[in-house]
Amino acid sequence: MEQPSRSAGTVRPGGRTARVRAAVLDATQDELVEYGFHGLTMDQVAARAGVGKTTVYRRWGSRAGLVTDLMSELADQSSSHADTGTIEGDLLANAVSVLNAVTDGRLGATFQAVIAAATCDGQAENALRAFYQRRITEWAGAVDLAVKRGELPEGTDGAEVVRAVSAPLYYRLVVTREPVTREVAEQSVARTLVAARAGAFVVPGSGS
């Protein structure tokens, strides 16, 4: 496995491998944002990162390998779930973090490029799936806490609640191509919560 290297700034001793990785992933993201997955080439990434082509080919194998490592790094950098003390606060924090990501010029374009890549490349698809699996599992923890606090019914499916909050934002972003705003985020949280409180996210047969 690679060394963890979330040193976007700091360079630790012995971190040459990590520095190369950071430069290559940074260049991968730049190229994705500018040219999309179809315009992404190993050679351009190597040139942009100031790293030998051989290194890039040996270590990442293909542009899909680069995208996979980039998504893994983005998941590593992502924050833990919120713990505001209320499920409403936590889900709003989740929705706002999605909103901020997709409306951020660089990050939003990165996600759109990988979403596009996943429609025609199996490795990119796996990278995308793994990224959201991690994020959904992380945020499901906030729902589990709400169940423990008695805010939501026993047996509520945390992952499904988190998916329900995010879905309307991504649907507008990449499918209907409509604006994704703070209001959309807030409405999504409010509607999901009404359904969750009423038990609509309880896994059938989950009663003890």
Place this chain on the structure above:
Amino acid sequence: MEQPSRSAGTVRPGGRTARVRAAVLDATQDELVEYGFHGLTMDQVAARAGVGKTTVYRRWGSRAGLVTDLMSELADQSSSHADTGTIEGDLLANAVSVLNAVTDGRLGATFQAVIAAATCDGQAENALRAFYQRRITEWAGAVDLAVKRGELPEGTDGAEVVRAVSAPLYYRLVVTREPVTREVAEQSVARTLVAARAGAFVVPGSGS
């Protein structure tokens, strides 16, 4: 001169222009499914359709023009909203029609190709937006009928209800790359209905 290779269905008198269009859109869809938007070329579409290149260039201008016309044709072919007599039945029909579309080999691949194209092409983006605008508006009519029947509160935003039903299906399809199943469709309808009945889709200040 160009000759339509085949016409999908009946050929009406005087329908030469229509036949050419049908052949070209059919070829556009085939090429999209096989090669994606990045692999779509006017020349290949013309060859596949058995139509002269000049005609294709003159009439559609660009591959984005082809995609725009294809999406408009797909919207024309789409069915009217259901009218089963209950909002539950109608929303389930909507969710199932989305499910059938995205899990249909040819149609699903077409949507994924256009969703990918929209991330990097403004015209494809507009075509996609226009398609869903039409579909959402059409199905919102079923929600309006439910409000008239007293099944949902006055002021319920029909378009938002329809978006909420579809969003989890598309989210899994193109973002988290998770299976889209009948169960996902049913859960989406059930959760949306709980929220809608509780007034979570009522437009603020819509009271008379």
